[in-house]
Amino acid sequence: MKNTSSGSVRTVLLAVLGLIWLLPVYLLVVNAAKPVDGYNAATVWKPDGFSLFANFADAWDKAALGGTVLATTLYSVVAPVLAVLIGAAAGYAIVVLRLRRGFLWFVFIFGGTIFPLQMVLMPLFSGYASSGLYDTRLGMVVVYTAISVPFSAFVMRNFFTGIARSVFEAAIVDGGSLFRIFRSIYLPMAGSALAAIFILQATFVWNDLLLGLTLSQSDSVRPIMPALTGLQSTYGGAALPTVLAGGLLVSLPTVVLFLAAQRFFSRGLALGQF
Amino acid sequence: MSSAVRDARTGGRAAPLFGLPAVGVVALLLYVPFLWTTYVSFTDYDGLESPVWSGLTNYKAMFSDPDLIGALTNTLLWVVGMVTLPVALGLVIAVLTYGHRWGTWLRLPFLLPYAISGVAVGVIWGFVLQPDGALGQALGFFGLPGASTGWLQAGPGNTLMMIVAVTWQAAGVNALLFVVGLQSIPAEPLEAARLDGAEGFRLFAHHLWPQLRPITTVVIGLSIVGSLKTFDVVWVMTQGGPGTSSETLALSMYKETFVLNDYGQGAAIALFLSLVTFAASVLYLRYQLADGDSR
Numbered sequence: 001m002k003n004t005s006s007g008s009v010r011t012v013l014l015a016v017l018g019l020i021w022l023l024p025v026y027l028l029v030v031n032a033a034k035p036v037d038g039y040n041a042a043t044v045w046k047p048d049g050f051s052l053f054a055n056f057a058d059a060w061d062k063a064a065l066g067g068t069v070l071a072t073t074l075y076s077v078v079a080p081v082l083a084v085l086i087g088a089a090a091g092y093a094i095v096v097l098r099l100r101r102g103f104l105w106f107v108f109i110f111g112g113t114i115f116p117l118q119m120v121l122m123p124l125f126s127g128y129a130s131s132g133l134y135d136t137r138l139g140m141v142v143v144y145t146a147i148s149v150p151f152s153a154f155v156m157r158n159f160f161t162g163i164a165r166s167v168f169e170a171a172i173v174d175g176g177s178l179f180r181i182f183r184s185i186y187l188p189m190a191g192s193a194l195a196a197i198f199i200l201q202a203t204f205v206w207n208d209l210l211l212g213l214t215l216s217q218s219d220s221v222r223p224i225m226p227a228l229t230g231l232q233s234t235y236g237g238a239a240l241p242t243v244l245a246g247g248l249l250v251s252l253p254t255v256v257l258f259l260a261a262q263r264f265f266s267r268g269l270a271l272g273q274f
Numbered sequence: 275m276s277s278a279v280r281d282a283r284t285g286g287r288a289a290p291l292f293g294l295p296a297v298g299v300v301a302l303l304l305y306v307p308f309l310w311t312t313y314v315s316f317t318d319y320d321g322l323e324s325p326v327w328s329g330l331t332n333y334k335a336m337f338s339d340p341d342l343i344g345a346l347t348n349t350l351l352w353v354v355g356m357v358t359l360p361v362a363l364g365l366v367i368a369v370l371t372y373g374h375r376w377g378t379w380l381r382l383p384f385l386l387p388y389a390i391s392g393v394a395v396g397v398i399w400g401f402v403l404q405p406d407g408a409l410g411q412a413l414g415f416f417g418l419p420g421a422s423t424g425w426l427q428a429g430p431g432n433t434l435m436m437i438v439a440v441t442w443q444a445a446g447v448n449a450l451l452f453v454v455g456l457q458s459i460p461a462e463p464l465e466a467a468r469l470d471g472a473e474g475f476r477l478f479a480h481h482l483w484p485q486l487r488p489i490t491t492v493v494i495g496l497s498i499v500g501s502l503k504t505f506d507v508v509w510v511m512t513q514g515g516p517g518t519s520s521e522t523l524a525l526s527m528y529k530e531t532f533v534l535n536d537y538g539q540g541a542a543i544a545l546f547l548s549l550v551t552f553a554a555s556v557l558y559l560r561y562q563l564a565d566g567d568s569r
Contacts, residue, residue, distance in 0.1 A: 014367075044407065044411060097288065118547055122310075207391035
């Protein structure tokens with residue numbers, strides 16, 4: 001009896017807290033859907049009309065999202081894929097091939113996660129400027145890959161440590177080359193870990209502001225978050241519903257990815273942090 | 275078998291090939307820049323002419339320039355705010371949802387903001403907090419004071435409100451981590467405690483909380499490291515203003531370097547941030563490793 005009553009208290013508490021949590025989302029959606037003409041800042045809590053798609057289109061044009069969406073998609077697919085492969089190769093070298101002083105190399109690679117981005121921004125900016133990588137898509141892919149490698153190597157090393165040594169020995173006896181063993185045995189086995197890293201890093205790249213702000217400027221290279229800030233800072237130019245529609249639009253991919261892969265995501269999170 | 279042993283040795287020789295890309299890319303894009311920033315932090319450098327050695331000048335400036343001291347104070351405020359609010363809320367959400375029949379679903383509203391970028395969080399909360407914005411109107415509707423407060427117009431209030439915004443974003447993921455921690459607690463001792471009559475808060479304080487210590491360390495460690503880097507939300511909501519009232523060190527670094535072209539000063543801030551982050555990371559990694567040993 002007591003148990004059920006405490007259970008319902010729990011449910012009510014959670015429901016109330018959850019509703020409070022959803023209020024900003026409600027405000028975002030409702031106001032992003034209001035027509036720009038006749039937008040009334042005094043009634044933000046009430047829905048009023050529906051021109052969400054017109055506002056999407058408006059944000060798309062004003063922030064030149066077309067180019068940036070394409071560029072950001074490229075970055076958040078290619079860079080994590082590269083990072084996952086590079087990290088897996090490093091894990092394979094260290095754990096399976098028993099690279100000499102492997103642990104030290106692992107510490108070296110993983111050490112890359114310790115620096116705040118701020119620590120590498122300025123030299124990257126200077127280096128990119130003098131090497132012609134500044135404001136190029138290649139440059140952005142390279143930097144996002146580099147940033148994602150340490151975490152990927154970390155997870156992959158952990159993952160490969162859990163695989164029995166006999167798998168490798170058997171493959172060697174069967175005469176597989178080291179590259180083939182990596183590609184057709186170890187990579188496929190690591191599927192779920194690879195996917196978890198990919199999702200986490202793709203989200204990170206999609207949501208990045210600082211690197212994009214620093215290393216790019218043209219509409220076709222600049223990632224989406226700096227573009228959105230551009231839209232926002234011209235508050236006079238872009239009306240509030242347009243800005244909010246932009247915010248909603250750029251959030252949709254990560255929210256959908258997150259909801260679709262929630263279990264996966266949390267497992268990846270657990271993998272990464274422990 | 276002897277051929278396998280020989281091949282395994284070949285593996286040892288081929289191993290560097292597989293490790294090279296990771297080491298190379300990390301060295302070139304993270305370590306070399308890191309060393310360069312470290313060097314520049316001891317120089318006077320505008321990004322154009324060669325850096326001129328200036329010893330600790332930039333560091334002295336960091337601890338005497340009122341603007342930077344303000345940024346330092348705000349960063350501290352962020353650290354304190356982020357290890358309390360989102361951590362406590364995360365814990366509450368985790369404990370309330372754990373073992374609940376609809377736990378996964380009830381956790382969803384809190385997880386949703388985590389999938390949203392810092393930039394979008396800034397856009398939403400900038401909108402909520404603008405003078406006579408959503409928050410002001412809600413307060414006015416209920417006849418509460420503060421309806422026309424300019425939430426972001428003065429420090430340290432603006433920093434506090436932004437901490438609230440990030441709490442909204444981060445509480446869910448902390449809850450998720452705490453749930454992972456709760457799952458790892460063995461069920462039998464808990465059952466025994468329940469049979470002994472431990473319930474509600476007592477069960478939590480005496481049986482759950484002590485066992486959650488390792489995960490709490492992780493959550494707090496991540497919160498500290500994350501809060502030291504706070505940039506996006508502040509950049510979007512106030513750009514560190516008005517004036518420099520809401521600047522964090524991460525933002526000051528960006529401004530000094532890329533707006534004021536004082537690369538040396540920016541580098542000094544970056545190095546200081548790195549050292550603090552590093553110290554925090556080592557501290558919590560040591561806890562984690564110690565915990566791993568005891569298992």
